[in-house]
Amino acid sequence: MSTPRKSTKARLIEAALDLFAEKGVTETTTKAVAERAQVNEVTLFRNFGNKYRLLLAVLQDSAVFAKLVHALVERADSKDNVADFLQEYAQESLRTLEKAPDLVRSIVGEAGNYPVENRLALGKGLSEANRYVAEYLEKAIAVQGLSSNLTSEQIVNLLNFLLVGYFVVESSTEGYNFWDEENDFLDSIVKLFLQGSFPTSETIPTVTETSIVKIEPKEIEDLPGSLVRSLFRKAKKTGKKEYALIYILFGAGLSLEEILHLERSHSVVEPQQHILQINYGRERQVPLNQWVMGFRYGSASSNPLIQWLKSRKDECASIFINDASNPISEAELQTIWQELTADLLTPQGESPQISQAQQTWCVEMLMKGIDIEDLSILSGMEIEELTQYAQRARNKSALEAAARIDQKKSLKN
Secondary structure: OOOOOOHHHHHHHHHHHHHHHOOOOOOHHHHHHHHOOOHHHHHHHHHHHHHHHHHHHHOOHHHHHHHHHHHHHHOOOOOOOHHHHHHHHHHHHHHHHHOOHHHHHHHHHHHHHHHHHHHHHHHHHHHHHHHHHHHHHHHHHHHHOOOOOOOOHHHHHHHHHHHHHHHHHHOOOOOOOOOOOOHHHHHHHHHHHHHHHHHOOOOOOOOOOOOHHOOOOOOOOOOOOOHHHHHHHHHHHHHHHEEEEEHHHHOOOOOOHHHHOOOOHHHEEEOOOOEEOOOOOOOOOEEEEEEOEEEEOOOOOOOOHHHHHHHOOOOOOOOOOOOOOOEEEHHHHHHHHHHHOOOOOOOOOOOOOOOOHHHHHHHHHHHOOOOHHHHHHHHHHOOHHHHHHHHHHHHHHHHHHHHHHHHHHHOOO
């Protein structure tokens, strides 16, 4: 299946961002950017004039900061606990910085050489990112009923300054080992913020080294095959968009947020496999399974997603759009799910939740034989989190084994 080609400007911005991350701003040449974008250098100059104008376009691309902060907050998923939120956010921030050390050093050390409009764009982007994170922190503070002598934005700003400073020192020097490990640093700054920002609170949980990497087990509520099959049949009767949505949910195990950020160019059809490129949260590639819960839904070159994309006449880049040909919203996707599951109930007697599709996919992948390390790569989840899925898969496998034994005895009799 052919995918719509991105505009020249979009390809140049994407190539520039990649090279800035790999080499830093100073070491990246306009020639290298043009080559990465597969255009002539003259085309780059015609669109942007010079490298700093191209950098400005990168900084002004709201998706750059939006993807970053959404990914960070997504991982800081204990939003009802200030300590856990700060730990997860700090840890994921350092991981993100470590992916592009040259870009970070360039922005920190060379920003004084940038035109003023570039510095304004950078400041605006960082301010918006800080405000977004601060909103989530403020919710956690309110839930715990804490009282702080700093605003949530002040806390996030101070925390980010410390994280960037730590990263720059660690990545630019040798022999500086005040903290034996990164976790020791994270433990120290979280303690500092808890004690400094909430001096009169006695309800803040204590922070330990192990709490930084601890993932609380959650109850796995995967859906039975009969319910999933009914959902596929109903979606197919409803429309191509609905059919494609259910196929991606159960065939690739994506979260709702990841689906919202899917674009046509992220759908890659190989001779024997249909792959989705996930650029939201933890970047990775995920295969679209042809078989789901014992039934086959097309092939790598012909399946519900491909049929939906072929039926489209619009030019919107998003994989899922609404009736106005605009990128679909979270509320609209939830509405589609609720309409498709309106007459369905889980074994617990409740309405199926969209998050259960990902749980169902994880359990099925483990039952098919994938090991937990490979599933961690495909799902973007931590191995510790997947241990709960592995236990659920073993339970289901045991039930199936018992059923097969019973069937064999029935045939003998």
